[in-house]
Amino acid sequence: MPISFHECGFGHRRGSRLFTDLDLLLPQGRTALVGPNGSGKSTLLGLAASLFHPRAGRVSYRGLDPALRRDRARYRALVGWMPQDVRPLPGLTAREQVGYAGWLKGLPRREAWRRAPAALETVGLGELAGESCAALSGGQLRRVGLAQTLVHDAEVILLDEPTAGLDPEQRDRFREILAGRDGHVVVATHDTGGLADLYDSVVALGPGGVAYAGPAAGWAAAGGPALRGV
Numbered sequence: 001m002p003i004s005f006h007e008c009g010f011g012h013r014r015g016s017r018l019f020t021d022l023d024l025l026l027p028q029g030r031t032a033l034v035g036p037n038g039s040g041k042s043t044l045l046g047l048a049a050s051l052f053h054p055r056a057g058r059v060s061y062r063g064l065d066p067a068l069r070r071d072r073a074r075y076r077a078l079v080g081w082m083p084q085d086v087r088p089l090p091g092l093t094a095r096e097q098v099g100y101a102g103w104l105k106g107l108p109r110r111e112a113w114r115r116a117p118a119a120l121e122t123v124g125l126g127e128l129a130g131e132s133c134a135a136l137s138g139g140q141l142r143r144v145g146l147a148q149t150l151v152h153d154a155e156v157i158l159l160d161e162p163t164a165g166l167d168p169e170q171r172d173r174f175r176e177i178l179a180g181r182d183g184h185v186v187v188a189t190h191d192t193g194g195l196a197d198l199y200d201s202v203v204a205l206g207p208g209g210v211a212y213a214g215p216a217a218g219w220a221a222a223g224g225p226a227l228r229g230v
């Protein structure tokens, strides 16, 4: 089941238009979202995560439209999102921050607390579960952000530049986590080397909107990074 963007229009400011009549399906599997700075990758993820809603058209998943109050909580429970800048919540340990994220997504409080260590273990931070998030490095904090998306078994995971600032070992670990996931993962990335090895699909944003949306193998054949300013 894809996340669908149907005739979406959006701009951050009144009168500005980043997307006009955007029709796009983010399919099941691993999708890389690529494009130059400012092309709208984070905004697209934000729309899919229901941080904000399109001014025209609609985003939907499993028939749920997050712009509608009645659908929003169910939609958000199905979708995990990791922002580009993961922030430490004041006074919380890594386990508390991950557990809190799970609770916000609808897990019962105890269940969220119980699951948090396993999510941290998956991202290689098991030993730092009791550490204050404010004391973690930038790369460690990004891994807390990743654990936050894993804790509640979201069907769809949206990751905004998850490998930025990670050391080579952690990049490899991230690739392993990604390769091991069956579900639906969309990753905004500037890391365009070897996309076809890691991803099933590529969505490339260029100055005029979507420059390519299709199989990862086809993206290289269509011109890859040279494609219409991508």
Ligand SMILES: Nc1ncnc2c1ncn2[C@@H]1O[C@H](COP(=O)(O)OP(=O)(O)OP(=O)(O)O)[C@@H](O)[C@H]1O
Binding pocket: 012, 013, 018, 035, 036, 037, 038, 039, 040, 041, 042, 043, 044
């Ligand atoms: N909160 C905001 N308020 C106003 N304009 C914004 C906001 N967020 C993004 N923009 C603008 O929207 C456009 C798309 O930004 P976005 O961050 O989605 O691009 P991006 O492809 O993710 O860029 P990058 O590769 O640098 O992360 C840019 O022109 C940016 O200045």
